[in-house]
Amino acid sequence: MRIDKYIWAVRVAKTxxxxxxxxxxxxxxxxxxxxxxxxILKEGEIIVVRKGAxxxxxxxxxxxxSRVGASLVQDxxxxxxPKEQLDKxxxxxxxxxxxxxxxxxxxxxxxxxxAKTLGND
Numbered sequence: 511m512r513i514d515k516y517i518w519a520v521r522v523a524k525t526x527x528x529x530x531x532x533x534x535x536x537x538x539x540x541x542x543x544x545x546x547x548x549x550i551l552k553e554g555e556i557i558v559v560r561k562g563a564x565x566x567x568x569x570x571x572x573x574x575x576s577r578v579g580a581s582l583v584q585d586x587x588x589x590x591x592p593k594e595q596l597d598k599x600x601x602x603x604x605x606x607x608x609x610x611x612x613x614x615x616x617x618x619x620x621x622x623x624x625a626k627t628l629g630n631d
Contacts, residue, residue, distance in 0.1 A: 605623075
């Protein structure tokens, strides 16, 4: 199965075209190498997908025939995202709490503060 179709089918990406653009933009890696959308997957491979500042890791268990429901995803992909990445995600969520909802786009100063907090200087 093609990697773009797989990450769409297991709900890593919302649309298939978004899954393709993840691959084209270099946000999807297998064995440390960036892959094209047409790359054929094998069972047991580890996929790393970058969404924002977080690197999500998935192990391919088997291939679905089409897009699967959220409750069935664990039958096809195992989420093996490292703990430090999940902690980073939680830190980002907590950093956004002090900003009132609906205030608009974050300012450059806000983004610098978040980068400093996350250590992305």
